[in-house]
Amino acid sequence: MFETVALGRRCGDKEYAELAPQLRMRLFEAQRQCRERGIPLLIIIAGIDGSGRGSVVNLLSEWMDSKFVRNHVFWMETDEERERPDDWRYWRCLPAEGRTGVFVGGWYGPSLRLFCCGEIKEHEFCARMHHWRGLEASLADSGMALAKIWLHLDKKTHDRRLKKRLQNREVHHFTPYDKKTAENYEGLAGAASKAITLTDRADAPWIIVDAADANYRNLAVARAVIGAVERTVAARDAKAARVRLEEDGAADDITREGVISTLEAIDLSAGADHAAYKKELAELQSELRELTYRAYRKGISSTLVFEGWDAAGKGGAIRRLLAGVDARISQVIPVSAPSDEERAHHYLWRFWRHVPRAGFVTVYDRSWYGRVLVERVERLTPREDWSRAYAEINLFEAQLTARGNILLKFWLHISPDEQLRRFREREEIPWKQYKITAEDWRNREKWPEYMCAADEMFLRTSTAYAPWNVIAAEDKKFARLSVLRACRDALRTALHRPRKALRH
Structure with missing residues (x-):
């Protein structure tokens, strides 16, 4: 899946200086549109270790109106989270109408790391992915804009960055699985490929970004978020038209002649x-x-x-x-x-x-x-x-x-x-x-x-x-x-x- 992504795409500093202000304004305008139309925006930033997930989150906070943006990370579960259903920790953080939530790793992070480290079997991993697919369908159908972004690196770039970060002591492991996944490129990439295949939907598609070049990565992420908002605005307009037709049409026949009720x-x-x-x-x-x-x-x-x-x-x-x-x-x-x-x-x-x-x-x-x-x-x-x-x-x-x-x-x-x-x-x-x-x-x-x-x-x-x-x-x-x-x-x-x- 990732062979066509890691093609060494680059964006020079001069080109970036020209494009960045334009995309920043479009992103700000997309956020304003979300606020005016009451659209909740959820951005999931996942990716290979060393691909710049933290930098992307910081960029979004800089390019968007940070008053209406909340960033959430899901590392080790707290006792409060562990004692409730899996979804609880995510539902309580979902953005309200007009607000933006940025989930670092989102609900995919824990499952990817557990599968990569052999802690869960393939059938359980697939079951989790189908569950998240269903959750995303519900959120998208309710009018939420979903931007799912996977930041990818080829193995050579990943290994080089990991080695450099280890030398400079820049690697921070927040869960017991971080070190294992950081050192298991093939395992994490394989798990991600399976997850993306199982959860890619028309109303919540995955955008896979070549993250080797920071300039190219930043522009691609901004375009992905803008695209998610535009897709949701179009879906909302189409739904509004359907609702008007329903209201103009015959009344809903809520009674059923000849059917014996349970009651x-x-x-x-x-x-x-x-x-x-x-x-x-x-x-x-x-x-x-x-x-x-x-x-x-x-x-x-x-x-x-x-x-x-x-x-x-x-x-x-x-x-x-x-x-x-x-x-x-x-x-x-x-x-x-x-x-x-x-x-x-x-x-x-x-x-x-x-x-x-x-x-x-x-x-x-x-x-x-x-x-x-x-x-x-x-x-x-x-x-x-x-x-x-x-x-x-x-x-x-x-x-x-x-x-x-x-x-x-x-x-x-x-x-x-x-x-x-x-x-x-x-x-x-x-x-x-x-x-x-x-x-x-x-x-x-x-x-x-x-x-x-x-x-x-x-x-x-x-x-x-x-x-x-x-x-x-x-x-x-x-x-x-x-x-x-x-x-x-x-x-x-x-x-x-x-x-x-x-x-x-």
Whole structure:
């Protein structure tokens, strides 16, 4: 792959002095366009050791408005990063709308070095590359500009530079693998060739730059970033045209005649033994307290998602559940309309921020499923965005369940008549009046649309590793006990499975 790159391309100082100011202005203009149009720009700088990655990062900070640029390096993982899914350390650093993020090595760096040093097998390396390809597809589809740049050197130039840097003591090894990869040119180049082949996409292509000459390298990097922005602007304009056609066309047929909904098959007559309720609740809470403590000691995290109809009893179920969990290792994330900061990022960003570390419990009171429920029904998001979200959510949840961690998804189901009764009760009881809003009544009018959206959500996101638990919640006590039993059973199962080790 790299034979046609390392051809000894050069740019003389005189030519560079003429071209550099022009490209610098074009790069600055591209950044300004990103800010005006709300485009997040992610630049990944990877390459052979000694190719000038640090110099390129410094150049970008000099040529662009550095107030809106954040540089990120991903060397040795911190304890906080190691105790969460692989993607967490990258998601939390992704740029917001109008901002630029520069990832040195990006998500490719660790995998390339581990594969080069023989720490992971080829099948695992390929699986990681396919995962990053999927992540980049999601980011690009959401409107992010992606510039992926590989700085390459031929072996002769690499060896000469390495020898010189060693003599001048300019080599700094930040991970145990740096020295090995620096001395294994063929291994790193081979790994990079495979990675580029597996992750090169039309909307996130790799730009391979001959980095032997600094002048040529700098100009090529600037052109690559400008090209990424121009490609994203064109894609956004094309998407806007498609959305206008969709809005002008026929309304989305969200109902399906003759199809029996998953929710319609739920037996809502199920009820608890009210006489034994308090005793069983206390026993379940006691079990949960012991099991969550054991999970904490073993490093097993739990992510619990609560969805369902308004007034279905989500809050009550969460309170009874957390009464059996040490408050020092648990948190509840109430999800409503996104803040300005959250709206400026990919819609999953705000949920990644709260992913629990090993041994901890996070409860989402409503969740990322708003993308395919309220945003779909209320037409807050174009069809192509919410329809793409099913696959994105499955990818996200696969990360949450990695290494034996727990993910439970609950849908609390009630009938329209029971919801109406509870709405009226809330209006009549002073200390419950804050729970009922005009929006609740408006959402109730779209019950059939929400039923259909929920049915498709179950179909597309109930996976082997993250199945949906649809709970009959007409009887609140039955629903609460059902939730606690599901959590207890999931903890028991997880504690008996062999625990996958945390990353090193």
